[in-house]
Amino acid sequence: MSASVPYLAWSQDVLFRSAGPDVLLAPPGRDDFELLSGTAGVVWRLLETPRTVAELVDVLADLYGTDRESIATDVHPLIDTLLEQGLIRQAPEGDA
Amino acid sequence: MPDPAHADTLARRVAGFGLPGSDHRPWSVPDDVWPSLLAGLAAQRITGLAVAGAEAGWLVMSDPQAEELLSRHRDAMLWALTLERRLLGLAAEFRAAGIDHVVLKGPAVAHSFYPDPSWRGFGDLDLLVKTADWRAACRLLEDLGFRRELPEPRPGFDERFGKAATHRGGDGCEIDLHRTLVLGPFGLWIDPDELFERTVEFRLGGESLRRLEDTVAFLHACVHASLGWWPPLLTPVRDVAQVANRGAVDWTDAADLAGRWRLGVVVRHALKLASEQLGVEIPDPAQAIVATRPRRRETRLLEAYASDRRRRGGTALSTLHAIPGLRGKAAYIWQLVFPAREFLVARTGSGSPSYARRWKVALRWLTWRR
Numbered sequence: 464m465s466a467s468v469p470y471l472a473w474s475q476d477v478l479f480r481s482a483g484p485d486v487l488l489a490p491p492g493r494d495d496f497e498l499l500s501g502t503a504g505v506v507w508r509l510l511e512t513p514r515t516v517a518e519l520v521d522v523l524a525d526l527y528g529t530d531r532e533s534i535a536t537d538v539h540p541l542i543d544t545l546l547e548q549g550l551i552r553q554a555p556e557g558d559a
Numbered sequence: 560m561p562d563p564a565h566a567d568t569l570a571r572r573v574a575g576f577g578l579p580g581s582d583h584r585p586w587s588v589p590d591d592v593w594p595s596l597l598a599g600l601a602a603q604r605i606t607g608l609a610v611a612g613a614e615a616g617w618l619v620m621s622d623p624q625a626e627e628l629l630s631r632h633r634d635a636m637l638w639a640l641t642l643e644r645r646l647l648g649l650a651a652e653f654r655a656a657g658i659d660h661v662v663l664k665g666p667a668v669a670h671s672f673y674p675d676p677s678w679r680g681f682g683d684l685d686l687l688v689k690t691a692d693w694r695a696a697c698r699l700l701e702d703l704g705f706r707r708e709l710p711e712p713r714p715g716f717d718e719r720f721g722k723a724a725t726h727r728g729g730d731g732c733e734i735d736l737h738r739t740l741v742l743g744p745f746g747l748w749i750d751p752d753e754l755f756e757r758t759v760e761f762r763l764g765g766e767s768l769r770r771l772e773d774t775v776a777f778l779h780a781c782v783h784a785s786l787g788w789w790p791p792l793l794t795p796v797r798d799v800a801q802v803a804n805r806g807a808v809d810w811t812d813a814a815d816l817a818g819r820w821r822l823g824v825v826v827r828h829a830l831k832l833a834s835e836q837l838g839v840e841i842p843d844p845a846q847a848i849v850a851t852r853p854r855r856r857e858t859r860l861l862e863a864y865a866s867d868r869r870r871r872g873g874t875a876l877s878t879l880h881a882i883p884g885l886r887g888k889a890a891y892i893w894q895l896v897f898p899a900r901e902f903l904v905a906r907t908g909s910g911s912p913s914y915a916r917r918w919k920v921a922l923r924w925l926t927w928r929r
Contacts (some may be wrong), residue, residue, distance in 0.1 A: 476765035478643050480636035481677040483610050483629045489640040491647075491764065496637060 471542065472513035474552045479507075490549055497550065503541055510551055516542065566595035571836050574605050574793040576612040577674075578800050580840030587619040597627055603793040604680030606632035611678055635680045642666070645732050646684050647764050652703060653686075658696050660769070661687040661758050663737060663779065667770035668798055671761050672805045679801075680794070683725075683733035690718050690738045690751055697736065700726045705734060709905050712898035720878065720891055722746045740779050741786045743874040744860050744881030748821045773806035774813050778822060781829035786864040791832055800833040803842050810844035817848065824853035824861050856880070 473479075478489040486504045488497040499507050502523075509522055516538070523534045545551045569588060573596075575581035588596055600606050610632050612618035613625060620628065643666050653660045665681030673679045688696040697707065697717075705726035711717045717724065722742040726734045739746040740754070758769040771779055780802045784795040802808065817823045830841050830849050841849060853861075863877035875895060882888050903912035 474765075478640050478764045480640060481610075481675060482633045482636050483614070483625075485629075485633070487633065487636050487640060489644055489764075496640060 469515040470513045470554045471510055471516065471519065471546075471551050472554050473507075473510055474549055477550055488550055497548065499550075502537065503545075506538065506541060507545070507550070513554060566592050566599050569596050570599040570603060570605070570793060572838070573600060573609045573612060573618070574603070574797045575800075575837035575839045576608045576617065577615075578797075578837065578839040579804060579842075581838055583617070585617055585619050588624065590621070590624075593624055593627075597624075597631060600628070601631045601635065604635060604682060605793055605797070606635050607675075607678040607680055608797070611675070632677075636677060639666075639669070639676075639681060641730075642681065642684055642732060643763060645728070645730075646768075647766055649684070649686070649703070649734070650766065650768055652699060653688075653696070656695065656699050658692045658699065659689055659755060660696070661755065662761075662768050662770050663687050663740070664783065664798075666763060667761060667768070668776070668780070668802070670763060671770060671773075671776070672798070672802050674805075679798075683735055685723075685735045685737060687737040687740075687751075687754060689755060693718055693736075693738050697724065697726075700734060700736065704728055710899065710901050712902045713894040714899075716894050719887075720747070720882070720894075741782050743786070743864065743878045745782065745786060745820075745822060745825060745864075747878065747881040750820070773802065774809045774816065777802045777806055777808045777813060778816060778820075778826065781826045782822065784829040784832055785825045785861065789865055791836070791865075793836070796829070796832050796836050799829045800837055800839050800841075803830070803833070803845055808842075808845075810847070813845075814848055821854075821857055823848065823851055824857040827851065827853055828861060828865065 474490075476491045480487045484500065484504055486499040486507050488499065488507075490497065505523070505526070506519065509519060514522070516535075519542075520531050520535045520538055523529075523538065524531045527534065542551070546553065569592065572582065572586070600609050606628060609618060609628055613620050613628065646662065646666060650660065650662075663685035665679075665684060666676075669676035669679035669681065686696075701707070705728050708725040708727055711721060711724070717738065722739050723735045723737040726736060728734070739749050739751045741749075754771065754775065757772045757775045759772045760767050761770050762768075770776065777799070780795065780798040784791055784799045787795055813826070814823075817826050826848050830845055833839060834841050860877045860880060863874055879888050879891065882891050897914070898906075900912060903914070907913070
């Protein structure tokens with residue numbers, strides 16, 4: 464994760480739909496879909512509002528009643544995956 | 560034996576979820592009715608409303624019911640996403656070809672008027688193009704691998720009397736290419752060019768697309784609910800209530816346009832359908848339209864769509880009322896009674912095309928006694 468670009472937000476060109484607790488995503492340039500369930504779906508929904516990783520961890524820690532460290536350990540790889548797949552983007556503050 | 564009518568009643572209840580005036584009390588579905596209700600929700604493309612109702616604690620479901628509903632809803636949403644991907648690709652092709660287009664219904668309504676697009680399912684795409692671009696748009700779709708389902712009866716019929724043509728892609732995606740909003744007299748009274756002047760942008764997948772502005776979108780929802788299917792489908796009826804309640808409809812403008820396009824009776828009928836079928840409230844400003852006394856002639860034309868007359872060629876016969884001049888009427892009749900052989904073949908499927916059979920049907924329409 465780049466520390467100089469603090470905000471995470473939805474990629475604008477990803478089509479998506481809610482399906483109960485899950486989120487279905489149609490990334491551009493592909494024929495297949497991604498299914499985010501459980502915490503991954505929650506993280507995606509939370510990023511409707513652009514947030515820093517620290518803010519995201521705070522919200523999740525409150526939501527699940529768990530300490531920040533455990534949440535951060537789980538969330539970082541997930542965020543890396545979402546960024547890698549182009550499902551979310553990094554945006555400078557004010558541009559998110 | 561579960562009563563299918565009971566499942567229909569419950570499906571209408573689901574279709575009213577979250578609208579003003581709808582029943583807010585939590586309810587559950589008896590197990591014996593559930594399979595029929597689930598089939599109905601999927602067929603009417605309202606699984607999203609049921610899922611939203613369940614998440615809100617309004618529709619109380621057993622775990623197996625919830626799982627089955629979610630599975631159907633996932634399928635519906637994957638299809639909606641498939642179509643939206645297709646739409647973005649088509650929009651780029653239309654733009655490159657210089658063909659103005661407006662997205663009707665489906666994604667345009669889902670992303671503009673519903674709190675969450677997942678609430679609004681759809682099974683195909685509807686694109687409106689200008690009559691002048693009709694041929695080029697049909698050709699473009701064919702170049703892109705779509706096949707037109709039914710050819711026009713005679714060359715030039717589409718631009719003069721037609722409403723839309725369905726084009727199907729190899730992947731099952733269906734595109735309804737429109738040049739007006741509905742078949743028959745009401746479609747001919749609408750000014751298609753004015754529709755293009757009354758559009759706004761909506762965003763999809765980071766792209767800018769055009770849809771009808773809210774007031775015209777409301778009129779279109781009414782047209783689709785009242786004239787699209789008989790009996791009416793729940794999604795278009797829901798759209799009427801949804802756009803009326805959530806859209807920025809200018810009711811004075813709506814009444815004016817409805818008057819100019821002779822849609823007063825259609826709007827009135829659609830609002831009554833929404834109120835009676837979904838048990839929801841009609842916004843106060845719309846009550847003025849409901850209270851207007853429809854013209855007898857237009858009421859009669861509405862019956863050609865919204866009654867059993869529809870199955871007896873009611874729409875085709877009533878179109879004659881909207882075609883100006885005897886020569887126009889004669890051309891319409893001629894083109895339908897003596898269509899091109901290619902049209903007859905497509906119309907009769909794999910059977911042998913027969914003019915005699917077509918004339919017999921037309922004769923039955925004309926001589927049927929009410």
